[in-house]
Amino acid sequence: MKDKHITEILDNASMSALSESELNEVRAHALECGPCRSAYEAARMSAVVLKSRAQTTIEPSPFFQTRVMAAIREQREVESVPAIFRLWKSAKVLVSSMALATVALGALSFALPGTTPDDQSLSAYSAESVIMGQSADDQITYEQVLSTIYEDDDDAR
């Protein structure tokens, strides 16, 4: 019970904030109680190292103010540029490389020998020939159809 009481005092406030009567109480108890003695010793040492740590501060360098003001100017410049330009600034590499790739592909498709059929060979194919499996040479012309019809009529007569 006494042990708990003393550790509570130690944990409730910093060593420097303990009143003289509280310190006397802790010290008196620590003389009689082993666990409380080590708790008090640890609290005292912790307070010393924490004070030492708190005193370890880094001072600003002489150039710090200049650096901050430069960073602020840079930030202001960035903010003053319209969003579309900022977007362009960050995306221009990607867009440029895509445009370059498109131009290169276009140039290649014109420069290399074509593998697609030319217009003449295309015209040799008609819907009929494709459906009937006939080539253009086998197609019956309109004149041939007419002459065939009239020949048949003549024969019939």
Next chain:
Amino acid sequence: MDFDLARQAQDGDESAFAEIVRRYSPRVFSVASRFFRQRSLVEEAAQEVFLKAYTQLGSFEGRGSLEGWLTRIATNTCLNMVRSSKRRPESTVSDLTDDEQSWLDQHSVGDGEQPSVESSLVATDLADRLLSVLSPEDQQALLMIDGEDASIKEVAEATGWSESKVKVRAFRARKKVREAMEKLLGRNNKQLNSAAD
């Protein structure tokens, strides 16, 4: 005075903001030094604080001091930096260095005297070792109260936490640190005894 300076800076007066930086950078550095020991990290945090302050100048209404406002920005910025860096080691009570052992030996006798300048670096290392068992928020509360003798109210103002939250954090942190120190002292005594045998 501070409010006028802030308004001038907000209106684009660069020299007014430069004056704010000049006047309050020691305070911002002091806050950042609680979290970081490397100069580069402290400067990075301080610069971030002033950049944030510049963009948020409009939210400073002049009810409190500019220093208090900047302290709060600094505390939150540093806490975020520590959280995102995830540099916190898992355990503190690993092996002591020779310097730390001899420091504990020297200071376990006597009653609360301050470490000498020569040994303050070792003490600071020991403090970091102890503090590393705590969350960044608990570290902040303990360092301010036990290290800088700040009041509960001052910590609450600097962090934006309620006073009861600060009390709970400080109590919990103090207990953890004391227990970690007890372990270190116990280990140190064992090492001394085994060396004597």
